[in-house]
Amino acid sequence: xxxxxxxxxxxxxxxxxxxxxxxxxxxxxxxxxxxxxxxxxxxxxxxxxxxxxxxxxxxxxxxxxxxxxxxxxxxxxxxxxxxxxxxxxxxxxxxxxxxxxxxxxxxxxxxxxxxxxxxxxxxxxxxxxxxxxxxxxxxxxxxxxxxx
Amino acid sequence: xxxxxxxxxxxxxxxxxxxxxxxxxxxxxxxxxxxxxxxxxxxxxxxxxxxxxxxxxxxxxxxxxxxxxxxxxxxxxxxxxxxxxxxxxxxxxxxxxxxxxxxxxxxxxxxxxxxxxxxxxxxxxxxxxxxxxxxxxxxxxxxxxxxx
DNA sequence: AAAATTAGTTGTATTTGTCAACTAATAAAC
DNA sequence: GTTTATTAGTTGACAAATACAACTAATTTT
Numbered sequence: 001x002x003x004x005x006x007x008x009x010x011x012x013x014x015x016x017x018x019x020x021x022x023x024x025x026x027x028x029x030x031x032x033x034x035x036x037x038x039x040x041x042x043x044x045x046x047x048x049x050x051x052x053x054x055x056x057x058x059x060x061x062x063x064x065x066x067x068x069x070x071x072x073x074x075x076x077x078x079x080x081x082x083x084x085x086x087x088x089x090x091x092x093x094x095x096x097x098x099x100x101x102x103x104x105x106x107x108x109x110x111x112x113x114x115x116x117x118x119x120x121x122x123x124x125x126x127x128x129x130x131x132x133x134x135x136x137x138x139x140x141x142x143x144x145x146x147x148x
Numbered sequence: 149x150x151x152x153x154x155x156x157x158x159x160x161x162x163x164x165x166x167x168x169x170x171x172x173x174x175x176x177x178x179x180x181x182x183x184x185x186x187x188x189x190x191x192x193x194x195x196x197x198x199x200x201x202x203x204x205x206x207x208x209x210x211x212x213x214x215x216x217x218x219x220x221x222x223x224x225x226x227x228x229x230x231x232x233x234x235x236x237x238x239x240x241x242x243x244x245x246x247x248x249x250x251x252x253x254x255x256x257x258x259x260x261x262x263x264x265x266x267x268x269x270x271x272x273x274x275x276x277x278x279x280x281x282x283x284x285x286x287x288x289x290x291x292x293x294x295x296x
Numbered sequence: 297a298a299a300a301t302t303a304g305t306t307g308t309a310t311t312t313g314t315c316a317a318c319t320a321a322t323a324a325a326c
Numbered sequence: 327g328t329t330t331a332t333t334a335g336t337t338g339a340c341a342a343a344t345a346c347a348a349c350t351a352a353t354t355t356t
Binding site for chain 2: 014115134
């Protein structure tokens with residue numbers, strides 16, 4: 001029984017990996033954007049756009065669960081593409097506030113169209129109730145994961 | 149409404165990313181193993197161990213949704229660590245059957261203990277019914293993804 | 297004032313992934 | 327049987343992401 005459960009879990013892991021691959025491929029095959037983004041770049045840009053308060057790099061690293069230097073590297077790319085600006089905080093010059101530029105918001109809008117299309121395709125055949133449960137489970141699992 | 153759904157989807161995406169990071173960190177921080185494995189190496193080794201028929205690299209690439217050269221790289225590592233053997237097929241010398249070694253099975257057993265522990269922690273607070281629905285949804289989404 | 301902590305940066309190494317080109321083996325076509 | 331096309335794996339080059347340690351400058355704590 002335990003063994004059966006474990007197998008099932010690894011199977012699910014592989015399924016989720018497939019989702020990410022599809023997402024990644026879809027994002028990275030976009031050719032109409034002013035700037036090309038990798039899936040990780042887009043994810044961070046999007047997450048940043050949702051924050052209502054000013055955030056610094058360290059905040060994004062924590063939020064995304066990434067190493068600070070990993071975040072720095074991605075922000076470097078986004079800044080170079082003109083989608084994000086670092087603005088030194090006046091009260092503490094070590095801190096950089098991260099701001100999404102106009103071009104950044106345009107890129108987000110464009111890539112969100114892609115995401116929306118993909119999501120529509122992926123949820124074909126699923127009831128709203130199933131999706132809600134899925135969401136609930138993912139949320140609970142994430143809460144558990146954060147405790148680790 | 150559409151916008152709200154999209155945000156929710158990106159949010160879920162981030163949650164699932166977090167799961168993978170936790171899994172990856174757990175796997176890669178194992179220090180008692182004879183050999184250290186990355187999460188991708190372990191995943192492929194485990195998937196291979198489940199196959200009841202002999203499989204070749206191409207099969208694994210398809211099954212894992214990876215590029216053939218990506219699979220080759222991982223198998224190179226696993227073979228070098230002595231966990232997997234390539235055995236040329238007698239009926240077609242282009243094909244390599246992939247066989248898990250004794251050490252390979254030992255490694256799987258050890259890492260599965262880790263996975264089991266992690267899963268227990270992650271599913272805390274979830275009913276079996278929720279987990280089953282989650283599984284069903286993931287399965288359906290994957291079927292949809294394969295069609296893309 | 298000195299020591300400790302913090303935010304970001306840099307360097308290095310590793311892993312994984314993509315894609316194209318290639319080789320050798322096999323299958324298909326003629 | 328010969329030629330052409332396809333296949334399985336390999337190689338090379340490049341890119342992205344990640345980890346970790348060490349570092350610098352700014353700030354906080356002692």
